[in-house]
Amino acid sequence: MSTRKLTTDMLLNSPVPTSSGYASVFGNIGSMENKGFEFSLNTKNIMNTDFSMGNRFNIAMNRNKVVALLEVVIYFPVGL
Numbered sequence: 885m886s887t888r889k890l891t892t893d894m895l896l897n898s899p900v901p902t903s904s905g906y907a908s909v910f911g912n913i914g915s916m917e918n919k920g921f922e923f924s925l926n927t928k929n930i931m932n933t934d935f936s937m938g939n940r941f942n943i944a945m946n947r948n949k950v951v952a953l954l955e956v957v958i959y960f961p962v963g964l
Contacts, residue, residue, distance in 0.1 A: 889918045890951070914953040920946040 892915040899908045922944040930936045 885922050887918075887920045887922075891916045891918065912954070915951050917949045917951050918946065919949075920944065 893912050894914050894916060895910045896913045897908050897910055900906055923942070925941040926938065927940075928936060928938045
């Protein structure tokens with residue numbers, strides 16, 4: 885089975901000037917794409933009526949890629 889998922893609204897908590905009334909705000913900084921593939925094989929081997937045996941095989945591959953990243957502006961107070 886193959887899957888693809890695009891995750892948007894990756895949030896980052898950024899500090900802002902305290903004169904705004906808040907110490908920090910959450911902002912959307914980008915999006916990420918996740919792709920994957922999984923293969924599974926199950927067998928049941930019957931030897932006779934009193935004994936049976938089975939096999940399982942599983943393989944998976946995942947790839948994560950940042951597709952968009954916004955510039956994050958971090959505010960620091962200047963002087964006191």
